[in-house]
Amino acid sequence: MAIGCMRALAENHIPVPRRVSIVGFNDISVSQYVSPALSTIRVYTEFMGEEGMDMLYERMNGRKIAKRTILETDLIIRESSK
Numbered sequence: 001m002a003i004g005c006m007r008a009l010a011e012n013h014i015p016v017p018r019r020v021s022i023v024g025f026n027d028i029s030v031s032q033y034v035s036p037a038l039s040t041i042r043v044y045t046e047f048m049g050e051e052g053m054d055m056l057y058e059r060m061n062g063r064k065i066a067k068r069t070i071l072e073t074d075l076i077i078r079e080s081s082k
Helices: 002-011 045-060
Strands: 023-025 039-043 073-076
Touching: 002 023
Parallel strands: 023 039
Antiparallel strands: 039 073
């Protein structure tokens, strides 16, 4: 969506990042190759899946109380938000 937003802004002559800053989510591989390079939030989906499976296993084995898990993310600053 962020890349589509950057395209729409370019088509309407709205400069990124001078007038609008854009930040994507999940650090897809193309983020660093678009122009300007897209800033993004990197999430660790493999670890997210592991934690999800652990929580499911706990529920299947009798856990009755909900559990909240906070996972680390990284902000990757590139040209779209400088």
